[in-house]
Amino acid sequence: MADLAATPTAAENSPAPPSPVLQHPWPNRYKPIIGHCIVFTIPTFLGFLMVIFLAIPALMPPVFGLDPGSSLSSLNISTSHVTARWNIVLSVKNPSKLIAVEYADMKLLLSFGGELSLSRPSRIPAFDQGPRSSTTVRAEALSTLPIVNDLGMKGLVNSLKGGEVSINVVAKAKRRLHLGPCLVPVFDVYFSCMGVTFTAPNSREGGGDWMILGGTLHCEPDIFTLL
Structure with missing residues (x-):
């Protein structure tokens, strides 16, 4: 009699499920x-x-400079007052190659000897500048100064009578960058032009113009300018 094969148990007949992957x-x-x-x-x-x-x-500070076309005119020295008209011509260059700039609320102040103000601050109308462009702007200042017993005033009168006077020009302006339709305010601009010399021509007659013939025409950025 042939041997019968053993019947597998239920546990052996059903394989175990695979272990879950953690x-x-x-x-x-x-x-x-x-x-x-x-x-x-x-x-x-x-x-x-x-x-x-x-x-x-x-x-990037803009480049400011004084144009030799600036002049001093209508000078009159009386026994009681000094009157003069200062015509200041500035050249302004935008150093940026990509962004246009707007200057607003620009003010100029002229002084003699660093202390004697020659006029009230002069205002320059707002203007725009394209990238890498230069602009020429003009400002006019009127001096009406009483002659008093003051060293600064005496020095000014003596310089004017001697035919040559050196003054300082300082300025401040608000600056905004053009970004599409928007104007973004950035740092204000301060600059100073020290030792600007006006010299009278040899053939000058009363009331003639004095032209800039020497001194410093280049202006330097100056964060300490007060206007």
């Missing part, structure tokens, strides 16, 4: 945090680039 729970846990980081990182990075884009032209 998964780390942190990917699902940190997905919202990663999403929020991405949402905030992109605007922050773009804002950082915008700050750099604005900071570079904002920190």
